[in-house]
Amino acid sequence: MTSPPSGPRSGEPDAPAAAPGEAGGGAGEVSQLTNPLGGNTLWLTQTPSLSLWRGEVGLGDWLRLEGRDGFVLELPLDRAQAAVEPLRVGRLKAGMPLAPNLQSELFVSSQAARLRHDGVRWWLERRRECHEQVPTVVGARALGPGEEAPLVHGTFVQVGRARGTLVDRRYAVRSVPAGAVDEATGLLGRVGFEQEVAGAVGLGRRGSLIVLVAPAHATSAPDGYSPWVRATMALHARWPRLPVLHQEGLTALLASDESGVASELAGQAGQVVRASGVSGFAVGHWPLGDDGARELELALYAAQSALAAGSVEAPLSLRRGLAAGRRRQRHAPRH
Numbered sequence: 001m002t003s004p005p006s007g008p009r010s011g012e013p014d015a016p017a018a019a020p021g022e023a024g025g026g027a028g029e030v031s032q033l034t035n036p037l038g039g040n041t042l043w044l045t046q047t048p049s050l051s052l053w054r055g056e057v058g059l060g061d062w063l064r065l066e067g068r069d070g071f072v073l074e075l076p077l078d079r080a081q082a083a084v085e086p087l088r089v090g091r092l093k094a095g096m097p098l099a100p101n102l103q104s105e106l107f108v109s110s111q112a113a114r115l116r117h118d119g120v121r122w123w124l125e126r127r128r129e130c131h132e133q134v135p136t137v138v139g140a141r142a143l144g145p146g147e148e149a150p151l152v153h154g155t156f157v158q159v160g161r162a163r164g165t166l167v168d169r170r171y172a173v174r175s176v177p178a179g180a181v182d183e184a185t186g187l188l189g190r191v192g193f194e195q196e197v198a199g200a201v202g203l204g205r206r207g208s209l210i211v212l213v214a215p216a217h218a219t220s221a222p223d224g225y226s227p228w229v230r231a232t233m234a235l236h237a238r239w240p241r242l243p244v245l246h247q248e249g250l251t252a253l254l255a256s257d258e259s260g261v262a263s264e265l266a267g268q269a270g271q272v273v274r275a276s277g278v279s280g281f282a283v284g285h286w287p288l289g290d291d292g293a294r295e296l297e298l299a300l301y302a303a304q305s306a307l308a309a310g311s312v313e314a315p316l317s318l319r320r321g322l323a324a325g326r327r328r329q330r331h332a333p334r335h
Helices: 079-084 190-202 227-238 262-275 292-308 318-331
Strands: 034-037 040-043 061-066 072-077 087-090 113-117 122-126 136-138 148-151 156-159 162-167 207-213 244-247 250-256 282-287
Touching: 079 113, 122 136, 136 148, 190 244, 190 250, 190 292, 207 262, 207 292, 227 244, 227 250, 227 262, 250 262, 250 292, 262 282, 282 292, 282 318, 292 318
Parallel strands: none
Antiparallel strands: 034 040, 061 072, 061 162, 087 113, 113 122, 122 148, 136 156, 156 162, 207 250, 207 282, 244 250
16 A cells, blocks of 8 residues: 655645546556645545536546545556456455456455456456455445446445445546436436536536437347447447436437537437437437526427437427427317
8 A cells, every 4th residue: 555645844845736546557556545734634625516527538447445544545447458358356465376456455355356347337246266255245236256246436336345436537526416327328317417407507608408319119239238328328439528418218418519510410429329220219409598407308308209200310409399399289179
């Protein structure tokens, strides 16, 4: 474990402090986010932010562990490496042929667990070699030998005596409200996306919602991910910085005016979804107004109505479509 950095001597200038968790190094290195001050501990805290999402900015994920005596360890996770070969999690033991990628005495077992990334989410597996008295827990679920469970931002993890959470660095803050993260993709859930929309409206930013609704016949693939989930991840890869909502059968992006013309973005989003092998979906755009929550609700309703009416794949102005639908309802004959 890295020793806490000592404070500056009297008369010496303060050295620039590194941002928490931004220290360089390969997998397995540890940074301790405390600093001694007059015999006490000064905790480095985060500044509250209106936005939960910052997107792909070239930062890696972390497994953040908290010890009983107050110290914090952040173990960096390499997605690219974990996609090829799972990361070994355990206590370093003399004579091991392969040392753990993520090392800590808190893991207790030298062969405690493995972490892999499938291109969408992290997965933690309890190794069969792990001693039966060494707990491995994901969320509220205790894993048996050979079992694995998915991790998204903020998921609780326990391996041995190590307790902590997964930190997905696409998020600007470690702690997020319940429902802010979509469990199926690790992207924004409804609560998180609503907060992004409300933040954009509150700051007076102009932009649009790009909304896509899946056809009813979308099914799951052998890898457990439906074609719609794969299409949503393709949209995220195309616009890695934009906030992306995923919920059952529905995807939305929050685009600023700087991102491009809304109708063109909707058309490009439709092309990405078609290239992912999905057809028969609805896609449209909705300009942001002054009421973020209501704007989102209306945009989603308009897109679902467009799909039900058979308007598929061609990008639509959802606001105009909703207004036209209301006019038809007013003038429809009543029986």
